[in-house]
Amino acid sequence: MQAASQSRIKLLAISGSLRQTSSNTTLLRAVRLLTPEDVVVDIYAGLNQLPHFNPELEDAECAAVADYCNQLQQADGLIISSPEYAHGVPGVLKNALDWVVGSGELVGKPVALLNASPRATHALASLHETLTVMMAKIVEEASITIPLMGTKLDPAEIAAHPDFSAVLQIALTKLVQAIDSNK
Numbered sequence: 001m002q003a004a005s006q007s008r009i010k011l012l013a014i015s016g017s018l019r020q021t022s023s024n025t026t027l028l029r030a031v032r033l034l035t036p037e038d039v040v041v042d043i044y045a046g047l048n049q050l051p052h053f054n055p056e057l058e059d060a061e062c063a064a065v066a067d068y069c070n071q072l073q074q075a076d077g078l079i080i081s082s083p084e085y086a087h088g089v090p091g092v093l094k095n096a097l098d099w100v101v102g103s104g105e106l107v108g109k110p111v112a113l114l115n116a117s118p119r120a121t122h123a124l125a126s127l128h129e130t131l132t133v134m135m136a137k138i139v140e141e142a143s144i145t146i147p148l149m150g151t152k153l154d155p156a157e158i159a160a161h162p163d164f165s166a167v168l169q170i171a172l173t174k175l176v177q178a179i180d181s182n183k
């Protein structure tokens, strides 16, 4: 358990998969094990609570949307790891992004795009495009692919894996540097 009160930098991690055994969520849990003491990573757990985006509801009171926007506002940076479905971004993740196009929580926000599958190039490219048009600050040096498909590694095993942990730690360092230079 990380102590948020001691943290200098707060990151919000979003997995595009709702699966209990998601490799993308596992990757984000591994990231949490590798963060330095002054960094805290919260994994967003409300993706499946967000209503379908409707611009007519943007001004309506919705606790799930308000909590999501609040978590984004509190975060110094974002880490997104998403699967690819039918060469696209999962609907639940695109829906979450659509909710903050107008409100602007991602404008200027440093984002690391992680990928748990080297095959998932279409979703990654699409996410890149969407985040760019939303004026998020994609940190390319922090955006990496870790080939987890078929490995069945748990977060601790990923964090202990010499190659994976080294790459993830570099990505975290680059994201934190981008956040610091953004302040």
Ligand SMILES: Cc1cc2nc3c(=O)[nH]c(=O)nc-3n(C[C@H](O)[C@H](O)[C@H](O)COP(=O)(O)O)c2cc1C
Binding pocket: 017, 018, 019, 021, 022, 023, 024, 025, 082, 083, 084, 085, 086, 087, 088, 116, 117, 119, 120, 121, 149
């Ligand atoms: C409906 C469906 C469509 C998929 N389409 C693609 C695809 O177009 N390209 C791809 O690389 N993988 C595709 N996959 C495989 C998933 O991206 C892959 O299983 C991924 O690891 C799932 O992520 P998760 O473990 O975080 O849930 C698809 C899987 C499902 C269930």
